[in-house]
Amino acid sequence: MTETTILFLRACLALLAMPIYLLSFLGIWKPFSRKVFFPFFLEKLSGIHEKKTKKHKQELFHNLSDFSSPSGELKLLEIGTGYGTNFQFYPPGCKVTCTDINPNFQQGLLRSISKNQHIHYEGFLVAAGEDLYQVPSGSVDAVICTFVLCSVQNVNGTLKEALRVLRPGGAFYFLEHVAADHASWKYFWQQIFYPTWKLVFDGCCLTREIWKNLEQAKFSELSLNHISIALPWTPIQPHVMGYAVK
Structure with missing residues (x-):
């Protein structure tokens, strides 16, 4: 498909989302999205999403205990905790510090903590992944x-900050959606949805090739797998998951 076709279809999608573009222009959408829309949407979506990702997360986190400190303690820092949907996969007794750029997740996060008494909740930090100065x-x-x-x-x-806060021998765990193959229809639709999707869903980018960033980061070891997780009614399917050791 030509660039002209992509631009035309982007414009059609933008027309459908014109109220949101207008609110964004007026400076209203972003604060409303972070306080009301995105937390509400994420909480409603989390049930469907967790069913799709559960087996992958079980596989991903199965060896978390291997990275306990020599004293046997396991201290975890979660970037972008959201509603704490990962807590159920963490080993009993681990200490968890949560961070998120959006403070409006805290109420839902506390509900998740109450359901996961096997972990020790250390606290919540309002922080961007690129600036974890409090850690x-x-x-x-x-x-x-x-x-x-x-x-x-x-x-x-963000990867640089993860490396900084990790002790030597510690691990960075990831599960992320990524760009599809550039020759595929999936990538074609990702390009069309990209601008409107990013606006509506608080900066979420559909076409990042995150595996390249991980490969170029200064980890001593990288275990990375390309997998497919189809999320209904979205242009999201290709994912990468694994862990990297400092």
Whole structure:
């Protein structure tokens, strides 16, 4: 398909979403989205999403305990915690510090904590992935980041911060949706949805090739798998998951 076709279809989609574009122009959409729309949407979607990703998360986190400190303690830092949907997969007794750029997730997060008494909740930090200044260097055993690198402003900066806060031998765990093959119809539709999707869903980018950022980051070891998770009614299907060791 030609660039002209992509631009035309983007314009058609933008017309359908014109009220949101107008609210964005007026500076109203972003604060409304972060306080009301996105937390509401994410909570409603989480049930469907978790059914699709559960087996992959079970596989991803099965060896988390291997990265416990020599004392046997396991300290986790989760970037972009949202509503805490990963808690159920964490080992009993681990200590979890949560971060998110959006403070409006805290009420839903507390509900998730009450359902997961096997973990020790250490606290919530309002912080962007690229700026974890509140977390001391080398202070955690594992950093968790699922469905977050699509929306951070700087993927490389977030990975750099993850490396900084990890102790030597600690691990960065990830599960992220990524760009489809450039020759595929999936990528064609990702390009069409990209501008409107990013606006509506708080900066979520559909076409990031996150595996390249991970390969170029200064981890000593990288275990990365390309997988497919079809999320209904979305242009999201290709994903990468795995962990990287400092």
